[in-house]
Amino acid sequence: MTRVQDIYPKDRVILREVGLRDGLQLVKKFPSTAAKQRWVRDEYAAGVRHFEVGSFLPAKTFPQFADVGDVVQTVASLPGAHGIALVLNERGVNEALASGVAEIASVLSATEQHSQANANRSREAAIANIKRLCELRDASAHKPVVNAAISMALGCSIAGPVDPKEVLRLVEKCFEAGVDMVGIADTVGYAGPKQVGDLTKAAVRIAGSKAIFVHLHDTRGMGIANASAALDAGARILDGSLGGLGGCPFAPGATGNVVFEDLVFLCESKGFATGIDIDRLIAVRSILRAEMPGEQLYGGMARAGLPSRSAAAAA
Amino acid sequence: MTRVQDIYPKDRVILREVGLRDGLQLVKKFPSTAAKQRWVRDEYAAGVRHFEVGSFLPAKTFPQFADVGDVVQTVASLPGAHGIALVLNERGVNEALASGVAEIASVLSATEQHSQANANRSREAAIANIKRLCELRDASAHKPVVNAAISMALGCSIAGPVDPKEVLRLVEKCFEAGVDMVGIADTVGYAGPKQVGDLTKAAVRIAGSKAIFVHLHDTRGMGIANASAALDAGARILDGSLGGLGGCPFAPGATGNVVFEDLVFLCESKGFATGIDIDRLIAVRSILRAEMPGEQLYGGMARAGLPSRSAAAAA
Numbered sequence: 332m333t334r335v336q337d338i339y340p341k342d343r344v345i346l347r348e349v350g351l352r353d354g355l356q357l358v359k360k361f362p363s364t365a366a367k368q369r370w371v372r373d374e375y376a377a378g379v380r381h382f383e384v385g386s387f388l389p390a391k392t393f394p395q396f397a398d399v400g401d402v403v404q405t406v407a408s409l410p411g412a413h414g415i416a417l418v419l420n421e422r423g424v425n426e427a428l429a430s431g432v433a434e435i436a437s438v439l440s441a442t443e444q445h446s447q448a449n450a451n452r453s454r455e456a457a458i459a460n461i462k463r464l465c466e467l468r469d470a471s472a473h474k475p476v477v478n479a480a481i482s483m484a485l486g487c488s489i490a491g492p493v494d495p496k497e498v499l500r501l502v503e504k505c506f507e508a509g510v511d512m513v514g515i516a517d518t519v520g521y522a523g524p525k526q527v528g529d530l531t532k533a534a535v536r537i538a539g540s541k542a543i544f545v546h547l548h549d550t551r552g553m554g555i556a557n558a559s560a561a562l563d564a565g566a567r568i569l570d571g572s573l574g575g576l577g578g579c580p581f582a583p584g585a586t587g588n589v590v591f592e593d594l595v596f597l598c599e600s601k602g603f604a605t606g607i608d609i610d611r612l613i614a615v616r617s618i619l620r621a622e623m624p625g626e627q628l629y630g631g632m633a634r635a636g637l638p639s640r641s642a643a644a645a646a
Numbered sequence: 647m648t649r650v651q652d653i654y655p656k657d658r659v660i661l662r663e664v665g666l667r668d669g670l671q672l673v674k675k676f677p678s679t680a681a682k683q684r685w686v687r688d689e690y691a692a693g694v695r696h697f698e699v700g701s702f703l704p705a706k707t708f709p710q711f712a713d714v715g716d717v718v719q720t721v722a723s724l725p726g727a728h729g730i731a732l733v734l735n736e737r738g739v740n741e742a743l744a745s746g747v748a749e750i751a752s753v754l755s756a757t758e759q760h761s762q763a764n765a766n767r768s769r770e771a772a773i774a775n776i777k778r779l780c781e782l783r784d785a786s787a788h789k790p791v792v793n794a795a796i797s798m799a800l801g802c803s804i805a806g807p808v809d810p811k812e813v814l815r816l817v818e819k820c821f822e823a824g825v826d827m828v829g830i831a832d833t834v835g836y837a838g839p840k841q842v843g844d845l846t847k848a849a850v851r852i853a854g855s856k857a858i859f860v861h862l863h864d865t866r867g868m869g870i871a872n873a874s875a876a877l878d879a880g881a882r883i884l885d886g887s888l889g890g891l892g893g894c895p896f897a898p899g900a901t902g903n904v905v906f907e908d909l910v911f912l913c914e915s916k917g918f919a920t921g922i923d924i925d926r927l928i929a930v931r932s933i934l935r936a937e938m939p940g941e942q943l944y945g946g947m948a949r950a951g952l953p954s955r956s957a958a959a960a961a
Binding site for chain 1: 801803804806807834835836837838839840841864865866867868870871873874875901905908911912914915916917945946947949950953954955
């Protein structure tokens with residue numbers, strides 16, 4: 332049985348690369364399986380250990396994740412690395428369990444309107460689904476970690492502003508359903524750092540010994556500021572994608588997740604050691620550029636590099 | 647006599663558009679005087695009141711600021727608007743005083759190495775220069791506000807890391823020299839929010855009833871996070887440039903100032919009313935695009951727009 336504390340020790344910040352899943356939701360051209368595997372291996376060499384690698388969804392609808400099992404295997408082959416895969420239904424759960432993936436991700440909308448529009452079910456039904464997922468996990472041999480992300484937790488593309496109390500109620504429901512981790516997701520980059528900090532602080536309090544992760548999008552340029560506020564509020568697990576790859580089907584013009592390499596710089600600048608080498612991480616962008624030449628990559632670190640540490644460095 | 651409290655009331659956040667000066671330091675093509683005047687007028691209509699409009703420097707070396715007097719006049723013609731112009735030497739001070747500009751900006755390097763390399767003088771000599779500027783201001787008819795920005799205050803392109811104690815010593819020296827406001831400038835986007843917050847907090851304490859402004863660059867993607875930290879630390883005057891226009895001669899690949907429109911969203915999201923209409927502000931980017939088609943503009947708000955406030959808005 333995998334214990335959540337083993338792969339998410341509470342005493343340090345853990346940054347998760349979600350570009351292989353969230354980053355590929357909307358791209359025009361999909362990277363080859365071999366390129367995904369190089370992406371994982373090269374980031375692993377740079378120090379990254381947590382990878383969301385795809386979804387167990389019908390390959391007809393989501394062909395970019397047809398090879399999710401292969402990428403799960405790649406991650407599993409790297410000592411200390413930890414793979415995550417998204418599921419939406421019971422068939423997916425069973426496939427995910429069979430793949431041996433270390434963590435299964437699920438999702439729940441913060442608002443009833445978005446839940447109905449996006450998943451064609453109530454939030455109640457979504458929580459029942461997550462509970463069933465946890466039961467299947469308990470009955471499985473390797474008992475992966477299960478997480479539930481609350482999408483639109485800081486503002487909804489359909490309902491507009493979201494009441495934080497409602498989100499915190501859902502955080503409690505998810506833990507009651509048996510998940511190990513709950514995610515606060517600003518899916519459409521709706522909020523600023525005050526909102527993110529306040530909600531994170533309250534969620535971390537509810538979580539107790541269980542875990543909260545924070546999943547931010549840089550839609551309105553607030554990504555890094557929001558990540559900083561989440562860290563100040565006690566979050567220790569944050570998602571990002573290399574080059575800010577990705578978009579959001581619910582927000583035209585939206586960029587993807589917060590830029591992973593800038594997130595590393597942020598954490599290090601705040602005194603949180605990430606174990607990640609920024610220069611080596613930036614170099615991995617070449618895989619994305621070669622495989623998805625039509626996608627815009629973002630980020631300050633890739634543009635400017637690490638600041639000079641001494642007179643000699645700048646000479 | 648202009649009192650600093652009149653144009654920078656302490657009870658609210660003031661955002662200053664510095665794109666017409668800092669944003670134009672390195673652009674390949676300069677906007678026409680008429681375009682600069684439209685830029686000012688349109689931002690004024692959007693609610694902006696503080697504009698750094700150029701430098702009183704030799705027009706041979708800085709042809710982009712040859713028309714600074716005209717833009718000073720444009721700002722002066724708008725009720726409640728407030729123009730700022732940079733000077734580097736006594737000739738410039740006299741021209742600035744003659745122009746009637748409301749505020750004169752001066753600059754001082756945080757490190758001895760940068761001061762010598764950039765201005766060919768010691769920091770001591772730079773402070774003497776600022777003192778002389780304040781004396782000329784005192785002897786003038788309209789007595790403009792005088793500010794001094796400490797460049798490289800959070801890290802230096804030549805010397806590397808900068809001791810905050812050294813910066814705070816310079817803050818004190820500048821106030822002793824007679825300036826009304828001191829600026830903390832992260833000229834090359836060196837630092838993260840912790841460094842910016844800590845230094846700002848200490849500088850605000852030193853300033854007392856005088857003012858501190860914070861001038862940030864988005865070089866490494868930390869601009870908005872750093873602005874958020876500066877606000878948390880008590881800063882109430884922040885600089886930005888529309889579209890993040892500009893670069894830095896000391897940091898290849900660096901972007902310009904923190905994106906003005908994203909800065910507005912940040913402040914509003916934190917509960918600080920700026921009086922600025924983001925949609926109208928974003929529309930002003932069309933002037934920059936038309937006049938400087940080769941320059942990259944940045945920013946999340948321009949990409950995604952304001953978040954929907956209601957179900958109706960997103961329908």
